[in-house]
Amino acid sequence: MNLELRNFELFKIMIELRNISKTFNTGSAAKISALKDINLTIQQKEFVVVVGSNGSGKSTFLNIIAGSQKPDHGKILFENKEVNKLHEYQRSNWIARIFQNPLMGTAPELTILENFRLAALRTKNKTLTIGTKNKFRETVREKVSMLNLGLENKVDQLMGTLSGGQRQALTLQMAVMDDAKILLMDEPAGALDPKTSETLMTLAKKIIDDFGLTTVLVTHQMKDAIRYGSRIIQMAEGTIKKDLTGDEKMNLRLQDIYAWFD
Ligand SMILES: Nc1ncnc2c1ncn2[C@@H]1O[C@H](COP(=O)(O)OP(=O)(O)O)[C@@H](O)[C@H]1O
Numbered sequence: 001m002n003l004e005l006r007n008f009e010l011f012k013i014m015i016e017l018r019n020i021s022k023t024f025n026t027g028s029a030a031k032i033s034a035l036k037d038i039n040l041t042i043q044q045k046e047f048v049v050v051v052g053s054n055g056s057g058k059s060t061f062l063n064i065i066a067g068s069q070k071p072d073h074g075k076i077l078f079e080n081k082e083v084n085k086l087h088e089y090q091r092s093n094w095i096a097r098i099f100q101n102p103l104m105g106t107a108p109e110l111t112i113l114e115n116f117r118l119a120a121l122r123t124k125n126k127t128l129t130i131g132t133k134n135k136f137r138e139t140v141r142e143k144v145s146m147l148n149l150g151l152e153n154k155v156d157q158l159m160g161t162l163s164g165g166q167r168q169a170l171t172l173q174m175a176v177m178d179d180a181k182i183l184l185m186d187e188p189a190g191a192l193d194p195k196t197s198e199t200l201m202t203l204a205k206k207i208i209d210d211f212g213l214t215t216v217l218v219t220h221q222m223k224d225a226i227r228y229g230s231r232i233i234q235m236a237e238g239t240i241k242k243d244l245t246g247d248e249k250m251n252l253r254l255q256d257i258y259a260w261f262d
């Protein structure tokens with residue numbers, strides 16, 4: 001392959017936000033500018049960590065990418081194609097999402113197996129939806145056993161009976177189906193104890209690498225912000241205040257990030 005073409009492949013743009021603004025309570029005294037004219041390009045396989053105070057616009061930023069909220073102004077592009085008009089469920093073919101609350105990703109009254117079936121239908125996952133019931137069960141067992149949670153013989157157990165950490169791990173595994181290209185995580189370990197949090201982040205990193213995902217992680221864990229990611233962004237009052245990549249990200253120390261919040 002010629003070098004120019006290879007370079008082009010290396011720097012393929014996955015997500016682009018152009019002049020994105022989002023206001024809540026427009027026209028009232030309680031008007032809030034959650035995002036103010038955001039411009040950002042995220043390359044394929046980039047791992048972006050987003051930090052920032054409460055209310056700085058981090059979740060709104062992820063919602064706009066996922067399509068669960070529409071911007072007032074601006075364009076959103078995936079791989080150079082505008083996706084403004086695509087609904088959240090349509091974007092979910094490429095986007096996997098994990099929230100802070102382990103209850104949000106899965107249905108508690110359904111079994112692990114049934115939750116996988118739902119996820120497969122939602123993302124139109126071919127390897128999971130095609131095939132017999134037994135084949136499906138076997139595929140789910142394989143996927144679950146990869147998590148090393150000892151749940152492979154319990155795929156008929158109700159999701160609601162599992163621990164928060166187990167649910168987050170399963171949510172992650174379900175979210176990342178064959179066609180997923182982008183993983184959005186909003187404080188995924190926020191409700192977990194330190195050890196479970198570490199296990200989940202290690203699992204996330206493995207899945208990201210295995211699937212070659214482009215990742216945006218919102219976290220309040222500054223240790224995770226140091227350890228993970230090829231790029232770090234600080235949001236403040238609806239704007240991008242800092243944006244570091246390469247050596248600047250690599251050489252960042254905990255105290256450097258803490259100083260941003262002073
Ligand atoms: N649905 C909503 N309705 C009204 N205000 C909202 C809504 N969602 C977010 N906001 C406001 O927008 C600002 C940014 O919120 P958010 O993106 O959730 O911040 P973060 O995730 O960084 O804590 C906050 O002031 C928040 O109160």
Ligand SMILES: [Mg+2]
Pocket residue numbers: 058059060186
């Ligand atoms: Mg938030």
